[in-house]
Structures are given as C-alpha cells and as structure tokens.
Amino acid sequence: MNGLPFPALAGTGPARVWLACGATDMRKGFDGLAVLVQQVLEQSPHCGALFAFRGKRGDLVKLLWYDGQGMCLFSKRMDRGRFVWPMTRTGSVALTGAQLSMLLEGIDWRRPERTWMPSLAG
Secondary structure (H helix, E strand, C coil): CCCCCCHHHHCCCCCCEEEECCCCCCCCCHHHHHHHHHHCCCCCCCCCCEEEEECCCCCEEEEEEECCCCEEEEEEECCCCCCCCCCCCCCEEEECHHHHHHHHHCCCCCCCCCCCCCCCCC
16 A cells, blocks of 8 residues: 555655545545535645545545645445445544555454454463
8 A cells, every 4th residue: 555645545644534424426526525525524625634435335435635736536446345434424534544544455444453462471
C-alpha cells in the first residue's frame, strides 16, 4: 500500500481520513462527492483529508482526495465480500491510515485481532 500517492496510506503525512456513513450513490464523480463532503460531512473537500464513500451493496468504495493541485478519485471493488462500514446512516467516522488500509483489504478495522499474544515469563 505504500506505493499509493496519498499520505493517509503511505504514512508520509498527517492527512485525516473520514468515512461517510450510510450508502452513497456510486454514480457520483468528483463534483458530486465534493458536494457531499461540503453539505453532509461539513468539511472542505480541498483540506487535504481523504474522504471515503461506500455504495449500497457494500462491495464498492470511492476515495476522494485533494493533493494540492487537483482532486483525485480512487475506487476499489471487492471480488468477494464487502467493505466493513459503520452501522449509522448519517454522519462520519474518523480513521487512521492503518485502519483505512485494513478497510481496503476487507479486514474489520473496528476490532482487529492480534495474531500473537505474549506469554507469561517464568
């Protein structure tokens, strides 16, 4: 994931990540999603934060990000499974870059499970 250009995934900057709760019309492009950022999330789409939107079926996510020169729109469709999304229908949820990476891999970012637990000494 570190090869992606936006800092929220590459770990190269303090970019915030916002999930738009509920389902979004995935026919929307740059302008339609930017309007949602302004009106629904009450944020500026040009603030450098990454905004994530999920479709009704749950297998498609779009990421909107302003890189300082223009708007970038990334999308990912899952072959199997769905993206884990908050249950609420309104508002937004802030994520870390690590949580976004888990979300994009299809991992439940809300309750990641450790693969190793330390044992008692002695």
